[in-house]
Amino acid sequence: MDLILQQTVNAFALGGTYALLALGLAVVFSIMGLINFAHGELMTIAGYVLMYCGLAGFPFALSVCFAVMAAMTAAVVMERVAFRTVRNASGATMLVTSFAVAMVLQVLFQNLISARSQPVIIPDFLGSSIRIGDVVIGTNKIVAIAATLAMLVALELFMKKQKHGIAMRAAAEDFAIARLMGIRGNTVIAGAFALSGLLAGVAAVLWVSQRSSVDPLMGFTPVLKAFIAAILGGLGSLRGAVLGGFVLGFIEVYLAAFLPASMQEFREPIGLTIVVLLLIARPNGLIPSATLQAQKV
Amino acid sequence: MTSILDLKGLNVRYGAVEAVRGIDLNIQQGEIVALLGANGAGKSSTMNAVVGLEPVASGQIMFEGRDITNQPAEVSAQSGLTLSPEGRRVFGTLSVEDNLTMGAYTRTDAAAILAAKERVFDLFPILQERRTQYAGTLSGGQQQMLAIGRALMCEPKLLLLDEPSLGLAPMIVEQVFELIAKLRDQGVTIFLVEQNVAGALNIADRAYLMSSGKIVGAGTAAEMRTSGALTETFMGAQ
Ligand SMILES: Nc1ncnc2c1ncn2[C@@H]1O[C@H](COP(=O)(O)OP(=O)(O)O)[C@@H](O)[C@H]1O
Ligand SMILES: [Mg+2]
Numbered sequence: 099m100d101l102i103l104q105q106t107v108n109a110f111a112l113g114g115t116y117a118l119l120a121l122g123l124a125v126v127f128s129i130m131g132l133i134n135f136a137h138g139e140l141m142t143i144a145g146y147v148l149m150y151c152g153l154a155g156f157p158f159a160l161s162v163c164f165a166v167m168a169a170m171t172a173a174v175v176m177e178r179v180a181f182r183t184v185r186n187a188s189g190a191t192m193l194v195t196s197f198a199v200a201m202v203l204q205v206l207f208q209n210l211i212s213a214r215s216q217p218v219i220i221p222d223f224l225g226s227s228i229r230i231g232d233v234v235i236g237t238n239k240i241v242a243i244a245a246t247l248a249m250l251v252a253l254e255l256f257m258k259k260q261k262h263g264i265a266m267r268a269a270a271e272d273f274a275i276a277r278l279m280g281i282r283g284n285t286v287i288a289g290a291f292a293l294s295g296l297l298a299g300v301a302a303v304l305w306v307s308q309r310s311s312v313d314p315l316m317g318f319t320p321v322l323k324a325f326i327a328a329i330l331g332g333l334g335s336l337r338g339a340v341l342g343g344f345v346l347g348f349i350e351v352y353l354a355a356f357l358p359a360s361m362q363e364f365r366e367p368i369g370l371t372i373v374v375l376l377l378i379a380r381p382n383g384l385i386p387s388a389t390l391q392a393q394k395v
Numbered sequence: 396m397t398s399i400l401d402l403k404g405l406n407v408r409y410g411a412v413e414a415v416r417g418i419d420l421n422i423q424q425g426e427i428v429a430l431l432g433a434n435g436a437g438k439s440s441t442m443n444a445v446v447g448l449e450p451v452a453s454g455q456i457m458f459e460g461r462d463i464t465n466q467p468a469e470v471s472a473q474s475g476l477t478l479s480p481e482g483r484r485v486f487g488t489l490s491v492e493d494n495l496t497m498g499a500y501t502r503t504d505a506a507a508i509l510a511a512k513e514r515v516f517d518l519f520p521i522l523q524e525r526r527t528q529y530a531g532t533l534s535g536g537q538q539q540m541l542a543i544g545r546a547l548m549c550e551p552k553l554l555l556l557d558e559p560s561l562g563l564a565p566m567i568v569e570q571v572f573e574l575i576a577k578l579r580d581q582g583v584t585i586f587l588v589e590q591n592v593a594g595a596l597n598i599a600d601r602a603y604l605m606s607s608g609k610i611v612g613a614g615t616a617a618e619m620r621t622s623g624a625l626t627e628t629f630m631g632a633q
Contacts, residue, residue, distance in 0.1 A: 280501035
């Protein structure tokens with residue numbers, strides 16, 4: 099019982115991080131039909147900023163702000179430099195462009211910073227744990243879950259209540275008509291990237307605070323998982339991305355915890371098999387996008 | 396009377412397809428002008444080019460004496476020019492009220508936006524009843540009202556309506572035409588594309604007839620009703 103509770107907390111923490119990343123992918127995809135594989139490098143950038151800020155002796159809260167702002171800025175710059183030119187190109191062209199951006203950034207990290215993993219200073223309280231009855235829960239897990247929930251609630255309010263959030267949803271549904279309303283295409287796309295950068299930045303802080311290190315390929319694995327989560331949830335659907343992230347987190351954590359030792363080496367294939375089975379049952383994802391068929395930019 | 400819209404030799408192309416072939420068209424302030432023609436004549440292409448949704452291949456678009464050729468769609472609403480597009484295209488995943496909010500996207504005066512909303516709700520009480528509902532759950536006729544209401548939210552001087560009666564039940568069609576006449580009486584100039592020729596000519600001051608991308612007839616509504624060109628064009632289509 100305690101073990102289940104323990105692992106459920108872990109699953110929420112990991113799933114929450116996947117959810118934030120998948121949401122970032124979905125926000126951009128829903129507006130311009132681009133699957134941004136360089137999303138992981140936004141995470142890595144945030145990770146390095148966290149590292150350098152720590153080395154400079156900044157208070158952790160300030161380091162977190164800088165890291166998140168760096169990811170947002172990088173996302174907006176990425177759109178302006180790399181993706182605006184291919185905005186009306188095919189999905190495949192945009193996908194390949196995002197791979198290229200990811201690789202260029204990885205090489206830059208390797209050559210300008212280090213190919214090896216670098217330690218990141220994480221405050222002690224994130225390494226501690228609290229005891230509830232017989233259950234010991236890491237503070238970092240609780241912080242991760244709280245931060246994820248705060249982000250999800252804030253995003254929901256933004257998308258539902260704020261004029262600019264509503265405009266983003268309108269543009270995701272029918273870009274041409276959104277422009278006709280006076281919603282500027284460039285602004286709404288830059289906004290979507292900024293939002294995805296914000297989500298990647300927060301996810302990066304959560305990711306790094308569980309691991310205390312950053313390396314040039316840091317963002318690759320979590321974003322690959324987030325991509326799977328976004329597909330599982332229903333590509334382009336924001337709620338689907340969140341649900342997919344949590345489902346994937348649960349699958350991974352539970353398999354790691356409860357699969358017999360002899361089968362642990364098959365953990366990843368078993369997990370992916372479950373995802374594939376879910377997708378066979380629901381080909382358009384758990385919560386299909388209402389507007390996936392709508393025309394893109 | 397002063398001219399509000401002038402098309403001079405307007406050309407719209409989709410690759411090799413010449414959808415609009417050098418048309419001249421004029422709309423005076425306060426008029427309802429209908430653009431009639433069979434399917435594929437180039438009516439929607441003309442309207443989309445006017446609001447900036449399709450690029451102009453050649454020719455000129457003058458709005459209130461200003462050259463707005465190839466002005467991006469984003470700018471149209473602010474200059475008092477908007478379109479209720481063919482097929483309605485309301486934002487189905489947004490609430491009715493949010494659709495209206497988007498229609499007023501370029502406006503910043505909260506009181507004026509509220510007043511515009513009230514005006515739309517006065518015109519279409521059903522929209523007020525359904526204000527929190529997703530637009531996608533409305534009936535076709537209600538969606539058409541929402542599309543027109545959304546267009547009115549920017550207080551347009553010139554309102555383009557692309558087939559507002561398309562796919563609506565006959566009784567609703569009549570309501571829509573009545574509404575269009577009412578809007579004109581309130582001072583909105585209307586540029587109307589219709590396949591419902593009789594309905595359109597009932598409310599229009601003047602009409603143009605379009606066929607294969609060209610203007611093939613023009614005149615007052617009365618003249619057009621008796622025009623041979625009209626029957627000829629629609630012989631095959633209707
Ligand atoms: N997006 C498009 N791409 C290619 N051809 C188009 C497009 N839109 C319209 N056309 C073509 O342009 C011509 C005029 O179409 P349209 O302006 O929609 O006519 P109407 O509104 O009078 O029915 C038609 O031959 C149509 O097939
Ligand atoms: Mg048409």
